[in-house]
Amino acid sequence: MIGDVLTSSILCEAIKHRYPKATVHYLVNEHTLPVLENNPFIDQKVVFTPEMVKSRKTARKFRSQLASHAYDIVIDVYSKIGSASICKATKATQRIGYKKWYTKAFYTDLYTYHYTPETEAGLAIENRMKLLQAIDADFPKALKPKLYVTDxxxxxxxxxxxxxxxxxxxxxxxxxxxxxxxxxxxxxxxxxxxxxxxxxxxxxxxxxxxxxxxxxxxxxxxxxxxxxxxxxxxxxxxxxxxxxxxxxxxxxxxxxxxxxxxxxxxxxxxxxxxxxxxxxxxxxxxxxxxxxxxxxxxxxxxxxxxxxxxxxxxxxxxxxxxxxxxxxxxxxxxxxxxxxxx
Structure with missing residues (x-):
């Protein structure tokens, strides 16, 4: 939901800081788009709509479009059946998610939730940042989410x-x-x-x-x-x-x-x-x-x-x-x- 999407946006910022030339896409539910408005660390928002749940034809077309982007890395913060199947459909070489018995087959890199925070940022942030360790060990433990409001x-x-x-x-x-x-x-x-x-x-x-x-x-x-x-x-x-x-x-x-x-x-x-x-x-x-x-x-x-x-x-x-x-x-x-x- 809104809090999850806003919190997960820290991954985009972290990646852009570490790899300024990287192209970062962010897949989100349509109604959460406003919290990403004006975010300078997202190159493209990939929108998931209710029609993609209702219509198999629309869902297949969406997955085909994702595969056409030829992503190198996909990070699935949600790590549920629906998002895991989308993740695999991208055909990305590296697919990162949380270790759950019902989705682990969809990923190449798995991480386990930690239940004791190491910083004041809290577990929702720390666990998201840990997903980046599959890419590079030099990412920080935490980043604070930001909103970008115009004058x-x-x-x-x-x-x-x-x-x-x-x-x-x-x-x-x-x-x-x-x-x-x-x-x-x-x-x-x-x-x-x-x-x-x-x-x-x-x-x-x-x-x-x-x-x-x-x-x-x-x-x-x-x-x-x-x-x-x-x-x-x-x-x-x-x-x-x-x-x-x-x-x-x-x-x-x-x-x-x-x-x-x-x-x-x-x-x-x-x-x-x-x-x-x-x-x-x-x-x-x-x-x-x-x-x-x-x-x-x-x-x-x-x-x-x-x-x-x-x-x-x-x-x-x-x-x-x-x-x-x-x-x-x-x-x-x-x-x-x-x-x-x-």
Whole structure:
């Protein structure tokens, strides 16, 4: 998804730094293209569309086109059945992927996931960079993903916000109100309590990150907030496209909310983040660049004993219950520390 595509773009940058004359293509799902816009390390974006899943004829044509490029090396970050078969269809001499019993036959070079991070970059970045070791041992352990925003995009965002903000000296926080799925979304009643707390402590104005089809959840959250907090929510201002969301985020003091693509985009913009993890997500994998600028809360911080008796797979089946244990009261202290700094 969006966070995966943005994070994986570091491989393009690393390759271009090491081999400036190399030609780098990046195969991505169509809806993720905006996070790669203006990226100077990608020579060509190869777009995978929904039609390629629905139509065998379209899929065969796509694979034939890939083979015609005569790639020397293909790196499959996803390493699932679908991407592995595409990887093999390229007929590249060197095909690099992660070692999984159901895909290992598709690759010439295999790497095993590491589960202990070596840097503050986090495992999602480190494991991707390890794939490059099949090419050259001199690649760095980590690179930070980046987004490339134009002056025009920033100017447009500033203009829109200037028209609705009554006091530009107030803090402006982007709120990631929803995760990529319901089992990655902090309960709205809990989030409303945190938003009330933020407004009480800071008098900040709040932007919500959402798309129109999520308006019912937005309205539900809004109604759960106190009347004072509602007055601080710029509910009608939202990114009508992914690029507009990115531009709005550049104008915020921080992004606070669910772990996911929005958090990763904020980090790529060097905007401070406060991330609430789903109980069943492995913290070490996606707590990228956790430091003074990027704070993280996870149920494991408060109920560590649960993680010795339950597997993440089991916890995923009962996400609602485990989320119920991550109460606002547990989070507030860390949140206060964060907002005092940002």
């Amino acid at each position: 025009e995009e920033i100017a447009s965002a500033k203009k829109i916000l200037a028209e609705v903000r009554t006091n530009p000296d107030q803090k402006l926080y982007m709120i990631g109100i929803l995760g990529s799925s319901s089992n990655k979304t902090y309960p709205l009643r809990y989030l409303a309590t945190l938003l009330d707390h933020i407004v009480h402590k800071t008098e900040a104005q709040l932007l919500f990150n959402y798309i129109p089809k999520q308006i019912d959840q937005v309205e539900a959250l809004y109604e759960l907030c106190s009347e004072k907090t509602q007055q601080h929510i710029l509910k009608d201002i939202y990114g009508k496209s992914l690029r507009e969301f990115i531009a709005f985020t550049t104008q915020c003091d921080a992004l606070i909310g669910n772990e996911g693509g929005a958090i990763n985009m904020a980090k790529a913009l060097d905007i401070p983040t406060f991330t609430i993890f789903s109980p069943w997500i492995r913290r070490a994998a996606w707590a990228l660049y956790e430091n003074d600028q990027n704070h993280v809360v996870h149920l494991q911080d408060f109920e560590s004993s649960l993680y010795t008796s339950k597997s993440l797979k089991d916890m995923k089946k009962r996400t609602e219950y485990y989320y119920s244990l991550l109460t606002p009261e547990k989070i507030v202290e860390k949140l206060d520390e964060f907002i005092s700094m940002h």
